Amino acid sequence: xLEIACESxxxxxxxxxxxxxxxxxxxxxxxxxxxxxxxxDKGLFCPEGHWLGVKIIYKKEDRxxxxxxxxxxxxxxxxx
Ligand SMILES: [Zn+2]
Numbered sequence: 001x002l003e004i005a006c007e008s009x010x011x012x013x014x015x016x017x018x019x020x021x022x023x024x025x026x027x028x029x030x031x032x033x034x035x036x037x038x039x040x041d042k043g044l045f046c047p048e049g050h051w052l053g054v055k056i057i058y059k060k061e062d063r064x065x066x067x068x069x070x071x072x073x074x075x076x077x078x079x080x
Contacts, residue, residue: 001033002075006046012036013046013073024075026058026065044068 002024004013014035016027029039036047044053044066053068 001078003078005074005076006048006050006052007072007074008050009046009048010074011047013044013052014039015078016075024068024073026056026067027053028058028063028065030063039066 002016002018004016004024004027005011006013014027014037015033016024017031017033018024019028019031027044032039037045042055043051044055045051050072051069052072053066056065056067057063058065
């Protein structure tokens, strides 16, 4: 489980259960928990309004996800 925060201001955004290794480029909505911000918009914003990513439908799996901008968020491993 990862705790996702805004790189610019450090505000907590959500928790995320990552599937597979590598960089976090997409966050699938069905793996997001404890969101501090709206997941219903087309953009993902931190509580302070920094723009972190855009919503996409990951076609390979037909799953809605947020595609994160490079270095938009920080991640910290936490216990689920
Ligand atoms: Zn921010």
